[in-house]
Amino acid sequence: MNQPKISIYVPAYNCEATIAKCLDSLLAQTYPQVEIVVVNDGSTDKTGEILANYATSCRVITQANQGLGKTRRNAIAACTGEYVATVDADDYVTPNWLTDCITAMTENNADVGMFGFVSVNQEGHELKYGLKREYQAELLSSVETVQRLGKDELKNMSWGFITKREYWLQVLEHLTASRYYEDVASTYKVMMQANRVALIPGTYYYYVQAEGTITKTPSINQVTDLERIKQQLQADLTGPYQPLLTDWIFHITMMQYQILSLIGGHGTQLKQLKQDILANIPAGMSKAERIKVLLVRMNLYSHFYGSIKKLRNI
Numbered sequence: 001m002n003q004p005k006i007s008i009y010v011p012a013y014n015c016e017a018t019i020a021k022c023l024d025s026l027l028a029q030t031y032p033q034v035e036i037v038v039v040n041d042g043s044t045d046k047t048g049e050i051l052a053n054y055a056t057s058c059r060v061i062t063q064a065n066q067g068l069g070k071t072r073r074n075a076i077a078a079c080t081g082e083y084v085a086t087v088d089a090d091d092y093v094t095p096n097w098l099t100d101c102i103t104a105m106t107e108n109n110a111d112v113g114m115f116g117f118v119s120v121n122q123e124g125h126e127l128k129y130g131l132k133r134e135y136q137a138e139l140l141s142s143v144e145t146v147q148r149l150g151k152d153e154l155k156n157m158s159w160g161f162i163t164k165r166e167y168w169l170q171v172l173e174h175l176t177a178s179r180y181y182e183d184v185a186s187t188y189k190v191m192m193q194a195n196r197v198a199l200i201p202g203t204y205y206y207y208v209q210a211e212g213t214i215t216k217t218p219s220i221n222q223v224t225d226l227e228r229i230k231q232q233l234q235a236d237l238t239g240p241y242q243p244l245l246t247d248w249i250f251h252i253t254m255m256q257y258q259i260l261s262l263i264g265g266h267g268t269q270l271k272q273l274k275q276d277i278l279a280n281i282p283a284g285m286s287k288a289e290r291i292k293v294l295l296v297r298m299n300l301y302s303h304f305y306g307s308i309k310k311l312r313n314i
Helices: 019-027 047-052 068-078 097-107 142-150 165-169 182-191 220-236 239-263 267-279 287-297 302-310
Strands: 006-012 034-041 059-063 083-086 112-120 138-140 161-164 197-208
Touching: 006 019, 006 068, 006 097, 019 034, 019 047, 034 047, 034 068, 047 059, 059 068, 068 083, 068 165, 068 182, 083 165, 097 112, 097 161, 097 197, 138 142, 142 182, 142 197, 142 239, 161 165, 161 182, 182 220, 220 239, 239 267, 239 287, 267 287
Parallel strands: 006 034, 006 083, 034 059, 112 197
Antiparallel strands: 083 161, 112 161, 138 197
């Protein structure tokens, strides 16, 4: 089997409690051709001291604090492998992660491999209502992949797939245009370059969720960044991708509505988002999406947010 070099990059910022477990899982990979690049983004805790212990087994880059998007950009630019994958410093992976993914990609002549994941707490126990995905083996075209991303059937997570480094190099600027949701802003751009995407059965990635993370604190800046992403999607999804735009705009508008509902206030903007959602309902919605639309229609979304989260894997 062809064994191309794979670069795994890890953005690290004030992660002294988790970085060792993360890196140990990468060093335990059964795949032989691995480069591990860790970018310490100006950490002020003991992250730097811990990383010094890994300096002989990983490539450690230290920089002044620049934020997640620029750190990802700098990390990808530093990678030298034919393929690139990323793992967040809070998370960890199974030992057979890379071997299984590259095997599936090679056997199917795929440019991208997307794999399953499960949400766990800091003790490693699966969260009952945590985000998770496990895929059936399947080969997709770039259009089919972008379509499923827009429907949220595939997750827009930078760590949810392995791909050729050259694809990432084409979209580095989109990792820095937004502070939030750089995954959403960039993943579809990577997939649009792929000829074949392999969905890989099995769960390989442990997504550790803790309170206080960047994705759990609603902010008006998140809404602004999502608006910027919508505008970029309208420019990008042309030709065979144009029919996919309705699903994408619907889901991102729903995200904006959810954030503003949790913040409170912003009544005029919420009213406009509600109108946009109800005027652009896509065909073939899931049960969870139909419930969300009903709650938006009744102005009850924020009251039932906790229950909505339990429906997200339906």
